[in-house]
Amino acid sequence: MLVSINMTLETIPKKKDCSISVKENRGSNMYQLGKKIFDKIPILRPMLIKGQQNFRPKFSGIGMTSFHTLPDEQFFKKIMSELHKFSTNENQYCYSDKMMDENYWKFYFVAFASSYAVKSTGLSSLVECGVANGYSAFVALKSVKNSEMHLYDAWNVMKDDLISESEKAIRGYYKTLDINFTKYNLKEFGSTRWHQGYIPETLDNSSPKLISYLHIDLNSSIPTFEALTFFYPKILNGGVILFDDYGLNDYAETKQVIDQFLINKNGTMFKLPTGQAMFFVLKP
Numbered sequence: 292m293l294v295s296i297n298m299t300l301e302t303i304p305k306k307k308d309c310s311i312s313v314k315e316n317r318g319s320n321m322y323q324l325g326k327k328i329f330d331k332i333p334i335l336r337p338m339l340i341k342g343q344q345n346f347r348p349k350f351s352g353i354g355m356t357s358f359h360t361l362p363d364e365q366f367f368k369k370i371m372s373e374l375h376k377f378s379t380n381e382n383q384y385c386y387s388d389k390m391m392d393e394n395y396w397k398f399y400f401v402a403f404a405s406s407y408a409v410k411s412t413g414l415s416s417l418v419e420c421g422v423a424n425g426y427s428a429f430v431a432l433k434s435v436k437n438s439e440m441h442l443y444d445a446w447n448v449m450k451d452d453l454i455s456e457s458e459k460a461i462r463g464y465y466k467t468l469d470i471n472f473t474k475y476n477l478k479e480f481g482s483t484r485w486h487q488g489y490i491p492e493t494l495d496n497s498s499p500k501l502i503s504y505l506h507i508d509l510n511s512s513i514p515t516f517e518a519l520t521f522f523y524p525k526i527l528n529g530g531v532i533l534f535d536d537y538g539l540n541d542y543a544e545t546k547q548v549i550d551q552f553l554i555n556k557n558g559t560m561f562k563l564p565t566g567q568a569m570f571f572v573l574k575p
């Protein structure tokens with residue numbers, strides 16, 4: 292049956308003017324002024340008046356500001372305090388205290404991805420490609436009790452033939468890394484397996500046969516592609532691949548190779564405001 296709709300534009304209810312009710316609740320002129328500064332000059336947000344909880348962000352860093360309760364604060368308070376105590380070589384690439392705190396949300400996604408992957412596959416077999424001092428590996432190992440983790444890194448200067456022209460700026464960053472410091476930082480975990488050398492050379496028979504979680508943080512597109520190609524067949528249905536550099540402006544080529552690789556793979560890509568992305572793997 293055809294039902295005619297007798298509504299003209301005049302009879303459609305108007306959208307409520309929400310700005311009026313918001314303004315009514317906004318309170319004092321001081322608040323209005325603060326809000327104006329807050330809206331117009333985001334860079335000042337972290338500095339806004341102490342004690343004015345309305346203005347003080349709970350998190351500010353890596354291009355994000357948030358006023359909401361941080362996730363799993365109890366768990367991460369402890370983790371962050373341990374990460375702050377990590378040992379590193381003099382002049383070695385490492386995070387300053389400020390950088391460490393700014394990575395809170397990145398670490399949260401590492402914890403989420405690793406624990407979700409293990410729960411959904413029933414297998415506690417983790418891989419990280421790009422370990423450096425071991426920050427993100429530490430978070431994953433703390434999040435998944437009794438897991439085995441294979442760690443891949445050159446702990447050395449990046450190789451010219453493994454970085455593209457647009458990635459050359461980062462080449463020397465890691466030349467002072469020392470695997471012994473990373474081993475020391477992760478010493479409480481008995482189940483770490485160390486693969487020192489350049490990817491793809493280290494992707495061989497000593498790698499795990501089946502895995503649930505793969506974290507790729509290599510800041511370079513060629514080894515990212517090689518690691519993905521090598522480990523993808525080993526990831527179980529329900530496993531997760533976490534990409535650290537997916538949305539970062541400086542690593543457009545990494546995003547390209549990932550998108551190209553995943554184009555015909557079954558699963559769901561979850562792109563995160565930190566620049567990371569999580570791929571939830573679906574296999575028959």
Ligand SMILES: C[S@@+](CC[C@H](N)C(=O)[O-])C[C@H]1O[C@@H](n2cnc3c(N)ncnc32)[C@H](O)[C@@H]1O
Pocket residue numbers: 420421422423424425426427428443444445446447449450453465468488489490491508509510511514
């Ligand atoms: C951004 S850092 C990793 C940071 C680490 N996930 C953390 O939480 O501290 C990138 C790492 O990738 C490593 N890397 C880059 N290209 C590599 C390659 N072809 N083979 C092995 N390691 C590589 C570097 O040595 C460096 O330690």
